[in-house]
Amino acid sequence: MSELLTLFDKLWTAHEIARRDDGDALLWVDRHYVHEGSFHAFSRLKERSVSVVEPCLTFGVADHYVPTRGPRHTIANPEIARMVRQVEENTAEHHIQLFGLDDPRQGIVHVVGPEQGLTLPGLLIVCGDSHTSTHGALGAYAFGIGASEVAHVLMTQTIWQKKPKRMRVTVDGKVAPVITAKDIVLAIIAHIGADGATGCAIEFAGSAIRDLSMDGRLTLCNMSIEAGARCGMVAPDETTFSYLRGRPYAPRGADFERAVEAWSKLSTDPDATFDLETILDGAHIAPTVTWGTSPEDALPINAHVPDPAREPDEDRARYLRGALEYMGIAPGQKLTDVEIDRVFIGSCTNSRIEDLRAAAAVLAGRTSKVPGLVSAGSSPIKRQAEQEGLDRIFRDAGLEWGESGCSMCVGINGDLVASGERCASTTNRNFRGRQGPGARTHLMSPAMVAAAAVTGRLADVRPLMAGRKV
Amino acid sequence: MENFTHLIAKACPIDVANLNTDQILPARYLKWPRSAGIGKVLFQDLRFDSEGREQPDFPLNRPAWRDAKIVVGGRNFGCGSSREAAVYALYDYGIRCVIAPSYGDIFSGNAIQNGLLTAIVSEEDAEALTAALEAVPDQPVTVDLEQQTVLCGNKIYPFTIDPVRRMRLLNGWDDIALTQSYRDQIAAFKSADRTRRPWATPSIPVT
Secondary structure (H helix, E strand, C coil): CCCCCCHHHHHHHHHEEEECCCCCEEEECCEEEECHHHHHHHHHHHHHCCCCCCHHHEEEECCCCCCCCCCCCCCCCHHHHHHHHHHHHHHHHCCCEEECCCCCCCECHHHHHHHCCCCCCCCEEEECCHHHHHHHHHCCEEEECCHHHHHHHHHHCEEEECCCEEEEEEEECCCCCCCCHHHHHHHHHHHHCCCCCCCEEEEEECHHHHCCCHHHHHHHHHHHHHHCCCEEECCCCHHHHHHHCCCCCCCCHHHHHHHHHHHCCCCCCCCCCCCEEEEEEHHHCCCEEECCCCCCCEEECCCECCCHHHCCCHHHHHHHHHHHHHHCCCCCCEHHHCECCEEEECCCCCCCHHHHHHHHHHHCCCCCCCCEEEECCEHHHHHHHHHCCHHHHHHHCCCEEECCCCHHHCCCCCCCCCCCCEEEECCCCCCCCCCCCCCEEEECCHHHHHHHHHHCECCCHHHHCCCCCC | CCCCCEEEEEEEEECCCCCCHHHHCCHHHCCCCHHHCHHHHCCHHHHECCCCCECCCCHHHCHHHCCCCEEEECCCECCCCCCCHHHHHHHHHCCCEEEECCECHHHHHHHHHCCCEEEECCHHHHHHHHHHHHHCCCCEEEEECCCCEEEECCEEEECECCHHHHHHHHHCCCHHHHHHCCHHHHHHHHHHHHHHCHHHCCCCCCC
């Protein structure tokens, strides 16, 4: 009998070119995505006077620094303009396909890859961005790398890796209506901690995961890194295959059917073992929000924030005091009493069409009590949302309808949350200053952000959805 | 890349868990080329207030630790964004070694690429080291990568590091030169893989 393998084992083996005695393996890279931030790596190529070895497997996007408001081609800040120009120049010089500002397919790298059918099951995908874990939603082995590794991949199309531990996170049962992948992943991170999966490749499994659409799975895998994981993945199935059929860069016709045959084998063998296992009950997951400055600081919306005075561990109490002080929240405060100043719907975590529909379902016929920005994950998603009339719902509610890009998730294009302001956000990191120096971020699903917009505070979306179609 | 064998220097404790790369180097500095002096803005929003005034309580601003070359951190040091510039900021400030119970995976990988040692100690030893440094802030600390030890006062703290990374740091090895020696194996893999996984090559979109 042959060895029982996990999905991750199968992906690893398929890419192994060589293994050294010390255990490190040289792996083949199927797709390499680059963006404005990859300029350090292109500089190294220049220093060595070498070219990109596999330009046809390398794809560029302009996303981190692109404007979401106003005319896209006149970027007032010269430093930001230079960042966008650099990725155009670097990709042109090395004959790399760029989804740039002028391209109707432009969007956030982790939205564009799957949307264009570049991301496929069974591929090894890297990008100089930690949220590359997103692409694991299609059954790919995808992980973020640093600039030195980006340079290495550009020069060799390979990467050295130590094999991660295998971890399975199972979410059984069925989640309640309105509960989304974002609630599931925040509940997972709260459960295992921001370093609960350090050094691990996570496979998400169980009926609640299987039930997720592809957009939901992308949200889930996107935030694997927030639990410290190297990568996260969901075994490909009919949901994956029907999502991919007809995508521009995916195989076509008989080639597609042959690919599906190969991809169908990409699952964990029954009885294969993992190094770590965690099981959650989907039925117990409530709408979840973060209150602190780490994604692990997540609680059900009907909870109270922790009280450091009741925390026996001194280090933990010190952390709680610091986080609450930064966030401007009183110890033990009820989450639904926390008033917000602004909302943001977007980012590689939650900017796909289903995310926009979910937020619009709450906002339809209602007004936002606070200002906010909605930024679709890609230009095609923006056009689709407009065809569906979602932009009207957001605008009528008083929110801005912007172009696609990383925008207010990281704020480097100029879309910032002001110091001291509190933002209900569909993004992935509530770190201190992430959305701007002094900004306070609460992470939650698009529907929950819409609920916060309508009520002006952190709010349970469930009563707001009574009598509405989920 | 400069190699690392041992180091005798002051060590600054920054006793914070999950100290992410957004704190080490705020995103607004990611536009800077390294030559712009990225070490100046290390921990910018922790070291300085919004008016640019020094925060006297931040450990690296305390007189004894200004010229530290070692940082003793909390668990999950360097989690979050993959920005390698966070490592450049530490290195260009003068930091050559971080000692912590655990690290963000991407951060520790980036560190090794740039000659920054990320030594792993137990939670207890990290706390003991922090306490010892708080008690005698300006004492020199010795980090020995050959022996995998940290000497502080008269106490020795063992640390761990992946053996491959240890060898690379000791020798200052560069990945790219090593990979070039596998050129034939890479070519053989590529050619066999085209047959094995024809679907892995991107299709040309129909316009």
